[in-house]
Amino acid sequence: xxxxxxxxxxxxxxxxxxxxxxxAVDRLDLEVPRGSFFGLVGPNGAGKTSTxxxxxxLLRPDAGTAHVLGHDVWSDTVYAKRLVGILPDxxxxxxxxxxxxxxxxxxxxxxxxxxxxTERAQELLGALGLADAGGxxxxxxxxxxxxxxxxxxxxxxxPRLLVLDEPFEAVDPISASTIRQILEGYAASGGTxxxxxxxxxxxxxxxxxxxxxxxxxxxxVGTLDEVRAGMTLEERFVHLVGGQTDVGEGLAWLRTSSD
Amino acid sequence: xxxxIVGLKWLLLRNGLRRSTPQVVGLILGGLYGLAVxxxxxxxxxxxxxxxxxxxxxTTITVGGSAVTFGWVVMxxxxxxxxxxxxxxxxxxxxxxxxxxxxxxxxSSLVGVPGVVTAVLGLATVITWSRSVLAVLVAxxxxxxxxxxxxxxxxxxxxxFSAMSRNRRSRESAPVxxxxxxxxxxxxxxxxxxxxxxxxxxxxxxxxxxxxxxGLAWSAPADIVDGAIGSGxxxxxxxxxxxxxxxxxxxxxxxxxxxxxRGTSGDAPARHDAGLGSFGWLPATxxxxxxxxxxxxxxxxxxxxxxxxxxxxxxLALLLPALTGSSxxxxxxxxPAAGFMLxxxxxxxxxYDGTAFxxxxxxxxxxxxxxxxxxxPTAMAASVLLPGYATLGCALTGxxxxxxxxxGIGLGFLLCGFGVANVMxxxxxxxxxxxxxxxxxxPPGSSALTVVVQAVAGVAVFVLxxxxxxxxxxxxxxxxWMGWLCLGLAAFFGSAALALGTWWGARIYERRAPELLADxxxxx
Numbered sequence: 001x002x003x004x005x006x007x008x009x010x011x012x013x014x015x016x017x018x019x020x021x022x023x024a025v026d027r028l029d030l031e032v033p034r035g036s037f038f039g040l041v042g043p044n045g046a047g048k049t050s051t052x053x054x055x056x057x058l059l060r061p062d063a064g065t066a067h068v069l070g071h072d073v074w075s076d077t078v079y080a081k082r083l084v085g086i087l088p089d090x091x092x093x094x095x096x097x098x099x100x101x102x103x104x105x106x107x108x109x110x111x112x113x114x115x116x117x118t119e120r121a122q123e124l125l126g127a128l129g130l131a132d133a134g135g136x137x138x139x140x141x142x143x144x145x146x147x148x149x150x151x152x153x154x155x156x157x158x159p160r161l162l163v164l165d166e167p168f169e170a171v172d173p174i175s176a177s178t179i180r181q182i183l184e185g186y187a188a189s190g191g192t193x194x195x196x197x198x199x200x201x202x203x204x205x206x207x208x209x210x211x212x213x214x215x216x217x218x219x220x221v222g223t224l225d226e227v228r229a230g231m232t233l234e235e236r237f238v239h240l241v242g243g244q245t246d247v248g249e250g251l252a253w254l255r256t257s258s259d
Numbered sequence: 260x261x262x263x264i265v266g267l268k269w270l271l272l273r274n275g276l277r278r279s280t281p282q283v284v285g286l287i288l289g290g291l292y293g294l295a296v297x298x299x300x301x302x303x304x305x306x307x308x309x310x311x312x313x314x315x316x317x318t319t320i321t322v323g324g325s326a327v328t329f330g331w332v333v334m335x336x337x338x339x340x341x342x343x344x345x346x347x348x349x350x351x352x353x354x355x356x357x358x359x360x361x362x363x364x365x366x367s368s369l370v371g372v373p374g375v376v377t378a379v380l381g382l383a384t385v386i387t388w389s390r391s392v393l394a395v396l397v398a399x400x401x402x403x404x405x406x407x408x409x410x411x412x413x414x415x416x417x418x419x420f421s422a423m424s425r426n427r428r429s430r431e432s433a434p435v436x437x438x439x440x441x442x443x444x445x446x447x448x449x450x451x452x453x454x455x456x457x458x459x460x461x462x463x464x465x466x467x468x469x470x471x472x473x474g475l476a477w478s479a480p481a482d483i484v485d486g487a488i489g490s491g492x493x494x495x496x497x498x499x500x501x502x503x504x505x506x507x508x509x510x511x512x513x514x515x516x517x518x519x520x521r522g523t524s525g526d527a528p529a530r531h532d533a534g535l536g537s538f539g540w541l542p543a544t545x546x547x548x549x550x551x552x553x554x555x556x557x558x559x560x561x562x563x564x565x566x567x568x569x570x571x572x573x574x575l576a577l578l579l580p581a582l583t584g585s586s587x588x589x590x591x592x593x594x595p596a597a598g599f600m601l602x603x604x605x606x607x608x609x610x611y612d613g614t615a616f617x618x619x620x621x622x623x624x625x626x627x628x629x630x631x632x633x634x635x636p637t638a639m640a641a642s643v644l645l646p647g648y649a650t651l652g653c654a655l656t657g658x659x660x661x662x663x664x665x666x667g668i669g670l671g672f673l674l675c676g677f678g679v680a681n682v683m684x685x686x687x688x689x690x691x692x693x694x695x696x697x698x699x700x701x702p703p704g705s706s707a708l709t710v711v712v713q714a715v716a717g718v719a720v721f722v723l724x725x726x727x728x729x730x731x732x733x734x735x736x737x738x739x740w741m742g743w744l745c746l747g748l749a750a751f752f753g754s755a756a757l758a759l760g761t762w763w764g765a766r767i768y769e770r771r772a773p774e775l776l777a778d779x780x781x782x783x
Contacts, residue, residue, distance in 0.1 A: 060773045081623035092615040096559040104538050108548035109622035135533040
């Protein structure tokens with residue numbers, strides 16, 4: 001049972017991380033309400049991956065706390081990890097396993113029963129359109145298949161919170177729509193999803209709550225409409241984060257495509 | 260264009276030196292060594308002209324030249340992945356006319372230490388052959404053809420090999436095959452060398468090689484010197500044909516590589532393996548799962564396959580003296596050596612996971628399950644190899660009373676090795692080649708840490724086993740009861756070392772798992 005009744009699925013307080021002199025995350029506070037579909041957007045190097053890694057126990061924060069449904073990720077580790085499913089970005093998989101083996105591995109590592117794990121793994125493979133690829137080594141998967149198999153690994157133990165770092169990067173439209181459907185179903189049944197992405201359109205369509213991160217801090221957070229403030233998410237994002245270069249009349253030679 | 264490509268190679272070489280001081284020092288030492296070898300070879304070639312009869316020159320240059328050419332042919336396979344300078348596929352997006360690319364890449368191969376050395380040696384043979392006017396005319400042509408053939412053949416292998424290795428499975432099986440071939444050569448080599456040095460054989464070999472593509476160009480001037488002008492010119496013509504064929508073959512390989520840079524066709528169908536594999540029969544616990552994953556990696560990851568093959572083959576090297584009939588005493592060391600290597604081998608196991616290790620952190624696997632599960636493959640191998648090698652050693656020496664002592668020392672090394680490895684791999688991973696990279700390649704900038712960790716782990720295992728070794732020597736001197744004492748103590752203290760190492764390693768693991776992941780992403 002949760003140690004204290006908390007309305008937040010994920011609660012970050014004063015989270016900080018520096019690599020040498022570079023500050024990646026700077027006293028970041030964030031509340032992700034239960035049952036929300038939460039989008040974290042920000043430019044490259046804004047600290048999204050560091051934040052999500054610290055929220056899930058993969059990266060030790062320099063300061064601050066992270067709670068999952070009331071459990072401290074860094075002291076109540078075992079219980080907190082049971083509640084979370086993770087899809088990290090830029091980390092390898094044990095890719096010498098077949099797809100089926102990889103999903104089962106994540107389940108068995110969590111101490112789950114073998115029959116349950118195998119049944120769920122087969123169902124997940126089917127739902128993700130990987131039924132024929134269950135026996136292929138993950139190293140031979142395409143980028144989209146790899147994301148899907150990682151998602152399956154994150155779902156095998158029926159987590160209450162899903163933390164997905166760039167789940168749609170390098171994913172083809174068909175795989176993306178499969179992933180989207182599964183996530184929407186998961187959120188509709190009461191699960192909480194937090195994902196990071198560069199693709200504003202997608203966040204706008206999927207998420208009901210959004211936070212804009214830049215330079216390791218939250219610049220805006222709230223429901224989609226609150227954050228947008230009458231603009232599109234992209235306009236609001238560029239407005240808040242800034243730094244867009246006005247190309248103007250430069251690169252004129254590129255436009256001489258008369259022939 | 261040709262000049263551009265040659266210039267590019269030069270620039271790549273020069274910029275490679277800018278990276279780090281140790282690299283420059285290494286290159287200077289390598290260069291000095293190369294100069295010494297070159298100097299020796301040069302004075303030899305000149306001595307062949309003035310001090311020795313011409314048939315010695317023929318034999319030496321034909322055999323030596325053929326060996327150099329053969330070296331060029333196999334070098335791209337041995338050093339695969341090590342030198343990708345001017346990989347033709349990188350030119351795929353640039354519209355370089357094929358003929359110019361061929362010529363440019365051919366000449367650029369001569370830029371660099373091996374190219375310069377070969378060219379200088381080729382030129383020096385002109386001095387060796389300067390015994391008649393006609394020979395002085397033919398020798399430079401022969402040398403030029405010979406050197407260009409070296410380079411062209413080497414390009415053929417490298418292009419063919421890189422075409423082949425665009426398929427993951429053939430790329431990854433190559434180093435394993437190479438390893439087996441090397442061991443075969445090494446075992447076969449010693450006895451062959453003895454026979455090669457028998458008088459009269461080398462000239463006969465030279466005769467044969469002189470008519471193969473490897474030796475044609477090298478031996479052509481020898482015929483001229485000996486007055487066999489027709490045969491000499493025939494060899495020269497054939498050599499030019501060989502060079503032309505090599506160039507054409509390379510050009511066509513290059514064409515297919517450029518048109519299909521990613522190898523989208525011709526991939527073997529991916530392996531289909533529907534079942535759970537070892538996940539199906541090992542215990543359905545976190546420990547069992549880690550064990551099943553390790554077993555699968557030992558079977559499918561070339562990095563594990565090569566080290567596993569080495570661990571089985573290296574103790575077999577101790578058989579060699581017995582096989583050649585000199586002494587069988589070394590076979591007694593097989594079981595201890597195998598125990599040492601198997602136990603010590605997992606001391607950097609987490610590094611082989613790379614960042615995939617996040618899966619263990621995310622699922623909250625206990626340190627104990629992680630530590631013990633990883634030992635499964637080596638423990639299973641040891642359960643067969645240690646008794647097997649101990650029995651073999653006793654059988655070959657006829658000293659069956661030593662069996663318990665041999666097994667005991669092997670077991671002691673194995674279990675202490677496990678204990679030490681369980682601590683070391685949680686404490687300090689060091690860089691290893693990534694999955695799919697050349698298992699024999701060392702990632703740059705890793706050597707100091709690697710040496711320290713390997714030495715600490717090795718010395719720790721050895722020191723922990725000194726008492727057992729002492730008792731084992733007692734058994735060797737004839738005290739049979741000491742052998743059984745050795746086995747008993749090995750089982751007892753080895754288990755204690757394993758338990759202690761696992762407990763300590765698990766504590767370190769649980770305290771620093773996220774830091775380990777950070778280390779792993781940094782060293783990769």
